[in-house]
Amino acid sequence: MARKTATAVPASPPLSWSSTFTLSPSPPPPSLTGDKLLLPQAALENLLEAASQSAANHLQSATNTRTTANDPASWDYVPPHVALARRNEARQQLPHPLTFRVTNLATGRIAYAGIREFSAEEGQVVLSTFLREGLALSTIAATSSNGSEQEQGDDTEVEIRIKVEAVNVPKGTFARLRPLDAGYEEDWKPILENHLQKNFTTLSVNNILAIPRLSSHQPGKKDFKFLIDQVKPEGTEAICIVDTDLEVDIEPLNEEQAKESLRQRELRKHAEASSGGQINIDGPKEGTISDGNFVRFNLKTWDRSKPIWINVPEENVDILVSTNTIQGYPKLEEWTWARFDGSKPIVIAPDDPIIISAREVRISLQVYEQTLIDPNSKKPMPPPTKFLLSITQTTHQNEDEEDEEMAETTTPDSEICSNCKRSIPKRSMMLHQNFCFRNNILCPHGCGQVFKRGTESDHWHCTECKAFGLNTPDRNTYNKHMDISHTARRCPSCDYSAGSLPELASHKTTTCPNKLILCRFCHLVVPQEEDTDFTAAITGLAPHETSCGGRTTNCHICERIVQLKNMEVHLKNHDLERKSQPLPRICRNVNCARTASDNNLGLCSVCFGPLYSSAYDPTNQALARRAELRYLTQLLKGCGKSWCTNEMCKTGRANRKPPLPAVPPKEATALVKPLVTKEGLQGGYTSHPLHFCVxxxxxxxxxxxxxxxxxxxxxxxxxxxxxxxxxxxxxxxxxxxxxxxxxxxxxxxxxxxxxxxxx
CATH class of the missing domain: 1.10.8 (Helicase, Ruva Protein; domain 3)
Known part of the structure; x- marks a missing residue:
């Protein structure tokens, strides 16, 4: 053990390297996040050269300190080829992770960073937005640019010099964060873990972390900011968070912030408690709803072999429906099924792929806010709207429509009015037409709608699609249709631009990189990320799950190392192997509880042992005599064991309840003879059972x-x-x-x- 310790590879020496670069005038690319920077290719060569020199100096000093290092008889002896191999290996290695101290030479501001890659232009360094803010570079650039314009009147850019120095940042064990806004009661720890793991190498004291929000409690603010207040080990400016067990503690900034967060939490609980709640099939719910508000319901049990009909008779109440595949309830820009025109119910087919795997159907009812569809309207806000939500799984809706169509069909005594297209009895057709042409107007656009004369201005046809409708005194349905179907919208979570609200909702519930999912592997609510290799539709895994599922674990059945994302298929193989197994063969002795061994009697090795003999017995006559002797000994003498209940044993027959009479010798011989014949014994597992004591x-x-x-x-x-x-x-x-x-x-x-x- 002493020799093994003495010849261990020395610890990595500290890397001594620094250089000064010009800050790249180009904005950082979107992939450069967190505390990462880009250095030129020449910096990598210089780092490798510095690592080689540091390793050589470290090995030389270690060799000089050992007085017996050159003595082959010493435990500390290092052969020349081993020393050369260590030196060559050290020349090609850099510390992991590679961390730097970045200094703004104009102000002396310092930040700590990790490397993303060596792809910057020669002589330049590219810093992430986080590092730029930490070094106050945005303020300096703006000031320099303004001064340049005032003095020179051109677009000359001022060079900003940045010093980058390789340092050994200690591994962190603790970090205390203080939120700068109220609302920190959300479960930020898993969100922080995911964000820091992907974007950061170091944490510096007094820096500010901006974490993207996963909830929409405050939609106007996209980031939640934390102040890094304290780190451990103490006495350090920064800590490394790679390959270390870091404990994160979140504390309020002050007492006022804690009270405000508690108040926001209570308000959200009150809002959630006032929602619609759970609803059942054929159990209608009624209530009221105001403009711009939502009333939410959830359906947990239904007949999965029938379609689901969701209907609200009130035309100005919109229905938004989703399943548990979307985090939270459906919202105006995030839903799977919706109804905005109030004409028909939502019908969800039982073979819809989304509903097949759903555990819960979530429903949001809303009244479209008047200011969204008619900003110039000076009408007062309408009072709350009453609604009646019904969910059924019957087909009575189709039957009603068929009845109406049958009622409107012509008969031999009726004819169709040329104006309103209704079936009218022939005897009253003249009176009807005189009234109809004087009071009703047929839509000239061919939609078949008939409306009262004087209200034709409220009837509209969309110029971009086949939709049509009628404005009401309280609702401008044309503006609502244009806002929903023909107004371009940008996704608030990414750069996607949609031509309509349904297109945006489809994007946010399917391909949006920031769509929130509950990861089946890390069990955190995280963005699904962008599907760059188009494998999500094939594997059924979100891009985040594909990456997260690459971690390995041991199968609890075979102990093999399997990736988490392949565990389901791996367990199915185990299940297939299990179901294909034949029924085990157990010992032919009915009193035994062991599996059969390889012998021609179908007995286990323990039960077959007393009958075994190494003598040559090709006809098994000696085996039959030994089996007969064992049976007769049991029937006439007994085994003498108090637990025995063997019916072919004198002791076992006496121990039974009620006891069985003993078998006389003459009857015992007649009883045993059929059991020990050559055919009976060699029948093996498929023949009659044997009865030996155990x-x-x-x-x-x-x-x-x-x-x-x-x-x-x-x-x-x-x-x-x-x-x-x-x-x-x-x-x-x-x-x-x-x-x-x-x-x-x-x-x-x-x-x-x-x-x-x-x-």
Whole structure:
């Protein structure tokens, strides 16, 4: 052990390197996030050269300190080829992670950074937005630019010199963050973990972290800012957060902020409590709703073989529907199914891929805010609207429509009015037409709508699609249609531009990189990220899940190392192998609880042992005599064991309740003869059972196996055949200490490896 310790590879020496660069005038690319920077290719060559020199100096000093390093007889002796290999290896290695101290030479401001890549222009350094703010570069650039314009009158840019120095930042163990805004009661720790892991190498004291919000409590603010107040180890300006167990503590900035956060939390709870709540099939809900507000319901149980009909008779109440695949309830710009025109109910087919995998249907009702569709309207806000929400799974809607169509069909005594296109009796057609042409107007655009004369100005047809409608005194439905169907909108979470509200909703619920998902591997609510390789539709995994699922773990069945994203398929292979197994062969002795061994009698090795003989017996006559002698000994003398209940044993017959009479010698011989014939013995597993006495341990195992065969599995389904239970007891009995542990281990074994009766 001493020699192994002495010849261990020395610790990485500190890297001594620094250089001065000009700040790149170009803005940082979107991929440069957190505390990352870009250096030129020449900087990498200089770093490797500095690492090689530092390693050589470190090895030389270590060799000089050992007085016996050149003595082959010493434990500290290092062969020349080993020293050369270490030196060559050190020349090609850089510290991990590679951290830098970045200094703004104009102001002396310092920041700590990690490297993204060596792809900057020669002589230039590219800093992320976070580093620019930490070094106050945006303020300096703006001031210099203004001064240049005032003095020179041109667009000359002032060079900003940045010193970059390689430093060894200690591994951090603790960081205390203080939120700069109220609302810190949200579960920020998993969000911070995900954000820091992807974007940061270091944390510096007194810097400000801007974390993207995952909720929409305050939609006007996209980032939540934290002040890095304290780090450990103490006495350091910065800590490294790579490959370390970092504890993060979030504390309020002051008492006023804590009170404000508590107040916001109570307001949100009150808003959530005033929502619609749970609804059932054929259980209508009624209530009121104001402009711009939502009333939310959730449906948890329904017949998955029938369509779902969701309807609100009130035309000005919009219906937004989604499932649990979207975090939270549906919103104006985030839904899967919607109805805005008030004409028909929403029908969700049972074979819709989204509803097949859904555990819950979520419904939001809203009244479109008047100021959104008619900003110049001076009408007062309308009073709250009453609504009646009904969810059914019947087809009575189609039947009603068919009845109406049948009622409007012509008969031999009727004809169609040329103005309103209704079926009118022939005897009253003249009077009807005189009234109809004087009071009704047929839409000239061919939509078939008939409206009262004088209200034709309220009837509209969209010039960009086939939609039409009628404005009401309280609602401008044309403006609402144009706002929903023909107004361009930009996704607030990314750079996507949609031509309409349905297009934006489809984007936010499918391909938006910032769509929130509950990761099935890390169990955090995180953005799904951008699908750059187009594999999400094939694998069914969001891009974040594809990356997160690349971590490995051990299979609980075979202990193989498997990626998390492949674990489901791996377990299905185990399940297929389990179901394809044949029924185990157990010992032919009905009193035994072991699996059969390889012999022609179908017995286990323990039961076959007393009958075994190494003598040559091609016809098995000697084997038959030994079996007959064993039977007769049991019937006439007994085994003398108090636990025995073998019906072919004198002791076992006496121990039964009620006791069985003893078998006389003459009857015993006649009873045994058919059991020990050549055909009966060599029939093996498929022939009649054998009845030999066993010890107490095997007797208890037999009882446990019978009890186990009558129980059900963990899902309450049919249990396992007695053969599988015997094999399970036999597999775990040696490791268990008592009967209860034996039963528990056997059930676990059966769940993993056995085939159930109904499979």
């Amino acid at each position: 010890d107490e341990t095997i007797s208890k195992r037999k009882h446990l196996a019978e009890m186990l065969s009558f129980t059900q599995d963990s899902q309450g389904k049919s249990g396992w055949a007695i053969e599988w239970c015997v094999k399970a007891i036999d597999a775990v009995a040696l490791e268990a200490t008592d009967e209860l542990e034996t039963m528990n281990r056997a059930r676990e074994w059966l769940e993993k490896f056995a085939v159930k009766r109904d499979e």
